Amino acid sequence: MTTAATASGGNAGQRGVDAARRAEILAEPGFGRYFTDHMFTSTWTPDLGWHDAAVRDYGPFRLDPATATLHYAQEIFEGLKAYRHPDGSVWLFRPEMNAARFQRSARRLALPELPVEDFLTAVESLVRTDVDWVPPTGDEHSLYLRPFMFASEVFLGVRPANEVTFAVIASPAGSYFAGGVRPVSIWLSEEYARAAPGGTGAAKCGGNYAASLLAQREAIANGCDQVAFLDAAEHSTVEELGGMNLFFVYHDGTIVTPELSGSILEGVTRSSIIEIADDLGYKVIERQVGIEEWRSGVASREITEVFACGTAAVITPVGTLKWRGGEVVSARVDEVSMRLRQQLVDIQYGLAPDGHGWLRRVA
Ligand SMILES: *Cc1c(COP(=O)(O)O)cnc(C)c1O
Numbered sequence: 001m002t003t004a005a006t007a008s009g010g011n012a013g014q015r016g017v018d019a020a021r022r023a024e025i026l027a028e029p030g031f032g033r034y035f036t037d038h039m040f041t042s043t044w045t046p047d048l049g050w051h052d053a054a055v056r057d058y059g060p061f062r063l064d065p066a067t068a069t070l071h072y073a074q075e076i077f078e079g080l081k082a083y084r085h086p087d088g089s090v091w092l093f094r095p096e097m098n099a100a101r102f103q104r105s106a107r108r109l110a111l112p113e114l115p116v117e118d119f120l121t122a123v124e125s126l127v128r129t130d131v132d133w134v135p136p137t138g139d140e141h142s143l144y145l146r147p148f149m150f151a152s153e154v155f156l157g158v159r160p161a162n163e164v165t166f167a168v169i170a171s172p173a174g175s176y177f178a179g180g181v182r183p184v185s186i187w188l189s190e191e192y193a194r195a196a197p198g199g200t201g202a203a204k205c206g207g208n209y210a211a212s213l214l215a216q217r218e219a220i221a222n223g224c225d226q227v228a229f230l231d232a233a234e235h236s237t238v239e240e241l242g243g244m245n246l247f248f249v250y251h252d253g254t255i256v257t258p259e260l261s262g263s264i265l266e267g268v269t270r271s272s273i274i275e276i277a278d279d280l281g282y283k284v285i286e287r288q289v290g291i292e293e294w295r296s297g298v299a300s301r302e303i304t305e306v307f308a309c310g311t312a313a314v315i316t317p318v319g320t321l322k323w324r325g326g327e328v329v330s331a332r333v334d335e336v337s338m339r340l341r342q343q344l345v346d347i348q349y350g351l352a353p354d355g356h357g358w359l360r361r362v363a
Pocket of ligand 1: 079204240241242243244245265266267268269270309310311312
């Protein structure tokens, strides 16, 4: 049998790598392949509330085959990073926003809401315990943190679970642009939707990702890197990628991002870019963007740049938009998007003033 660890060349299930091996991993961490020595876990039941919170050795969960989440996908997650600054200190970027979003996701999935303070304590205690796993500054490396919560009750009846597990794991992450900035190509999904009105699109849950995978596979089959989704009802309004929000830069310098419709995930990166763009003097508008506006705007050069954003990649320029029967290529891929990206990354790594108070020191 090939385990996930051997398939990806990672260290999952392997205990206690020594300092030399860790340094090797941190020099070229990739994404989601290696995990630190510890994890945080706690349990919720209706009687006890949240309890048994602890940082313990990283290792597998033992799951009964009838564990509810395996059947009904009552599960949510978060993604944020710890950054090492040039003086060696370690910082989180707006973790309160992840904590608040985790609560909103929990509410939508009928999971118990974890208090913001408990979320922060969990993340910070894991980072402090495994602080040697936060990569050195430079090269845009970071420690990716993955808080998640799932129905761990053993029960096949359909109702919100009466036992829930919360956990945080950590994985060193390399720069998305290790080989230099490369614009991504986007496949327009005209058949599949990611999220529907009244559905779970605004929650960060595994089910949304499961729903996006077939479309993502279609993107790859059509020679594209990522897939863009439209609104489920009309297939006419631009929503987002499978795991990143979208922005459009217009000829006159105006920046537009699809307004939160209830089926778009509210990215921390999206919110931060809106504020940073404003700081840098750009006019930013949140409104509906029609797919025809994207296609014809790029073709006519009214739209000069398109970019996607999220914690993992920060900002990635979009080069080509492709659909069944055609494609358009952006005029520029780097000017505004790379300026915004640099400003955001500089704040995260302590190289630009944190005027908004977005950073939170952990170590
Ligand atoms: C996580 C996520 C994003 C990006 O959110 P960030 O907080 O910026 O990382 C965008 N879209 C979807 C669907 C997501 O799950």
